[in-house]
Amino acid sequence: MTTPAPKGDDQNAEITQICIKSQESSSYITKDEWLISIEKYDENTTKKPKIQKVPSMLRELNSNTNSYDPLVVSIGPYHHGTQKLEAFEKLKISIAQKFCLACGNKISIKDLYEEVAKVGKSARECYEEGSTKCFDDEVFNRMMFLDACFVLHFMFILQEGNVSNGTDKEQKEVDPLQDGSCYLAFVQRDLFLLENQIPLLVLNVLMKFRFQSESQETELIQNFLDRKATIMPLQENTCTNVVKKFVQKMMGLSDQKTKWKLDLNTSPPHLLHLAREQLIGPPPEETNMKKSVQWHSYPCEISAHDPSELRIALYICLMDSLVDNVEDVKQLLEKGI
Template identity: 45%
Template sequence: MASCWATTVGEAKGENPSAEITQSGAKSQESSNKITKDEWLISIENCNVDETTKKSQIEKVPSTLRHRHSNEDCFDPIVVSIGPYHHEKSELKAFEELKIPIAKKFCRDHGNQLSIEQLYEVVEKVGKSARECYAKGSTERYDDESFNRMMFLDACFVLHFVFILREENVSNWKETEQEVDPRQYTDYYQILVNRDLILLENQIPLLVLKVLMNFMFDGKGQKKSIHNFLERYNISNSAFRELDLDGAPHLLYLLWKNLASRPITKTLKQEQYVWETCRVWETYRTVTKLESVGIYVEPSKTGNLTHAEFKSHLTFGTLTLPPIFFNDLTKPLLLNLMAYEMCPHGPSDLGITSYICLMDSLIDRVDDVKELRKRRILFNNMDSDQELAQFFNQIAKDLVGDYSIYAEVKWKVDNHCQNKVQSSIAEWMHKYFSSPWSLFAFLGAIFTLALTAVQAYFTVFPGKKGDKTS
């Protein structure tokens, strides 16, 4: 805005703007800084916005997420840096030194008879486009040559791990890795590398990976390799859909697209759901409370986290939710996908953020987690159910999701709960039939009442029994 003002004020006054800078004295300087309303409006109208500047495809984690205490160690790499954001950190030096021997081995094994120089040159050609993928100012400390070298080594490193899971390499990859450094390639380091490669700030432009893969595989082979690699991060119960690499900015985007993307189509009825849901968004019950009014959860058959359905039956309802697997990679994966959605140039859909908000509304205590595990919605490989309950409660703090994603489901659930007849029947059935013991107790009470009634009958009419026996 300052540059806009410098060009417009002088034009408005018909004077040289630099003349005012020579004025001395506090009063004169204060006066020179004041502008009229008309001049201020002119400065806005004449301000030039550079619309040709490309939007960053790989952005930094928003501070609202990074500065939360519960999110510590979920956004920074532990063993290896990819791209400029965490490059040259001293704690990552060990794996940085491995990139050169890995690049040599990768080019030898997968270079299709091309020299390292030839492979480097194809990366060099897309260096300018790759630089534009990162946030403005984050690559200024690198000249073109040093930036292109970083892209080449990082691309070889990522593709090296991508190709480890190709079918023909699965059986012998551990033996071949001994050629690089046997100390570093343990199962423990594999887990840490897998974690680092899904971080938002640790992405490499997919266009860099593709120019190298073009010399190794056709389009089908590229998709298969990337698909096999991303499957290790699959936290849903279904296989990943077919990948479309065209236009994809990075690997994290492909994960997001499989787990959370959905067609953006809204009908007038859906808009009504959104309006009504805004009124009752905070009134929803946890899983255990829903069951008390006859609403039971069951797993869906899709791996998309935005997919949920509700069906109301005569005396109960079923809420269908996507199953999700929790392990050491799930928390950083979800947090980085959420960070990606929150970026100014991120996806337009808040699928992951909305899913976290939904799960937080369903989970309040350990009993809720246990019920979701019993219903095969949650598969927990974390230390305890309490830890998983705390995870959702902490991660969802101050988050705002997209009301439209689950609006229809929430609206139908609310209508079911507002039906007094259905709720009363459901509560009665939940009270007496929620467990075998309550069922036995209910049947025992019925049996006792029946015996009491029979005894009372024969007490009042004792002769009936005697006549019948005679």
């Protein structure tokens, strides 16, 4: 029978291990080298990925369990290979063939793939470091090619109505992207997930083979974003609209009195980024930044134990922006708030 060690002994052993690891890590460089590295440290050299993952603290919430993962199709490396998405993974082969045929007889699949491969390195750098290590260059480029063809084909389906009319039973069984299929809504939902994005630079490469002008490329993406926006129309007096205005005010952003215009020349990273810009409006002009950002002070409602604890104050500011009259209170109560 083994007698458990006293709690104090466990703590001492843990501290000893930490000290050993600390000594091992510090032995690689001298003290002077370590201090110099601090002096020369530049936080701007640490690249923030353009396509990020959902923070773990959000995933740990039970209410968010099914909020961040794709339901039918994976785009990019983060959810590639998930077993439940295998059916649509196989569908991407035929989609790539259809996209190539739509580009014209003079363009081969090899031509399209080689153009995607040229931007493969830049596309890989858009994702979090380490998340693409399991893909060699060839496998990663193949994934980018198939995913980009799928996304663009889906956009064309929504824009042109170029789908089956559902009269052919056999076609209905093999093509889940036909008109009236419930999969259309699921695919659209998946394409606006944070972890399910493909760099727009990859889409741009393929769109140039399908369109004759940049305005047509912009129109395709704009129509796709507009369709997303119509899912939850914002009305003048809803709580959603009030929250939207509150976020805009806190971030010093436009109230969207001027219509938002899509500009692919600004090198936006992905579709979700464009959807965000469309929702909150264009950023303020650099010359007017100081005027647009207004700081407000509020009486101390904050924790007496920690002056930096602002949760109470921020909560009060948010509630104040939501509640203006009795009807607002009734609406919040009906929603269980």
